[in-house]
Amino acid sequence: MRSKVFVHAIMVASCLATIFPLLWMVSTSLKAPDDIFTPGITLLPPRPTLGNYQKAWELTPLGKYMWNSTVAALVIMASQTLTSLLAAYGFARHRFPGREVLFALFLGTMIVPIHVVMIPNYILVSRLGWIDTLAALIVPQLSSAFGVFMLRQHLLTLPKELFDAAAIDGAGSWRALWQIVVPIIRPAISALAILFFLNAWNQYFWPLLVLTKPEVQTIPLGLQRFASTEAGTSWGPLMAVATAASVPALVVYLVAQRHIMSSFVTSGLKG
């Protein structure tokens, strides 16, 4: 019994240490300017105010950043989910020459990190005239090898009889995909879509290279831009932007926590 209390104490302490920076971020964003520098740990703002959000809205194109992030994340999510589903179905439910080689080529892309290909990709995207457009951000990420891999695993667990029955009904492979396969693996598809959304929403490095103007930048870039111009003077508005950047991701996490944990765990953690 005593050892259980001890374990709970350690877990609670670790949880507090983990969640503290986020609480501190939100708390700072809600504090009046004079309360930001008070001594000690004051997590609850003595005079809560939305003034920092208002100031951030005036000092940065916050709405534009959020809009760009939303558009980019939704398009990337939709495209990666759809292309992964089609390719996974192609691999899992069809026999054709070259299948193993093609699948190995898909898997192979997963060991190539972005910094190895970023220079030629930057050159390609700028030759196409896409620098400072959302196309530069979105087009290189229209598909995901991990998504193909994960959905293929799910499709391989479906019983063969399901597809035999569909064939007897005269349903072609296209109709079988949408009428039989998709409804059954819908939970796996949504888990994957959520993962794609979060990764796209949070990503920082590739957008940093191809989006240089505030009008086209996403929220993590806007945060960094704001920090490099204002840091040290206006922590309140800065933490307001940081909070705005995190809220969509945290809401998605709260709603679909279980799905997110398991799909992150299989996919690896990204920036």
Add this chain to the structure above:
Amino acid sequence: MGASAKRVVLPSHVVTSNRLSGWLRHAAPYLYILPAFLPLVAFVYFPLGRTFQLSLYDWNMVSPQWRFAGAANYQALLTGEEFWMACWNTVLYVVGMLIFSIVIPLTLAVLLTRIAGGLQTLYKAILFSPAVISFAVAAITWLWIFNPIDGLLNRLLLELGIAGPSWLNNPRWVIPTILIICSWKLIGYNFVIFAAGLAGIPNEYYDAAKVDGASAFQQFWRISWPLLTPTTFFVLVTTVIYADQQTLIPIQILTQGGPNKASTNLVYLIFQYGFQFFETGLASALATLVFLLFTGITVLQQRLLERFVHYEV
């Protein structure tokens, strides 16, 4: 009459549709795969080859002149001081991350097995939460906490009578500070993986050990640790890759490799050569070396995994 007329019409229609569907049946798998395959060829395989090619040239990304340089870029890297400094720092980042992000999560996961119930899920959910936050947000939030004058950490230290250092501007503290930020993102993630691995070990093993009077430590060392090796190796690989690649973001946002290159690493150096100094060839040569190095390490880890892992559970 009407029926037989229809029968006459139908076959020709069916024949064309058969020819079409026959062609489609053969092409279908490739058509399913194509939309996912094309972007990967264009933005992974093509540039991968291109990076190798560029590494052999002297080029500044804008001039129409490409000068063939042979191995000169590689030679310049390997004889320069900067490369070896970045190598050493990369080792520090990797070792530091392995210590923080394996020891702490594993300890917490083992402790978690001693309790049951709803709180377990709550603990996991909270500890995992930094993983879903953007690294840019993490960096800026910690920048506020580590701020030398107004930041919470130094203000608390001051109340204890300690003058805290300027964490990110001090060559001695800058890497540990970045390690704390990166570990904050990774600890909960690794913890959830370890917890899943431990949950997969059948309870009977522990029951039998308890009957034999094994202590908690013996249970861990004789049962959990060996049976957990596949999980541990997985965490090892992801943590090494993470320490190599993801440290780039806090370095770029917080220190730009400074002070005086104290926090730079190999991947940040690629970024600097490529996008600040426009030394495309040099950056590509470094990217090639880093890719070979870390692919080599991953393959080696894979080999070790096959050799030492206890799969029988």
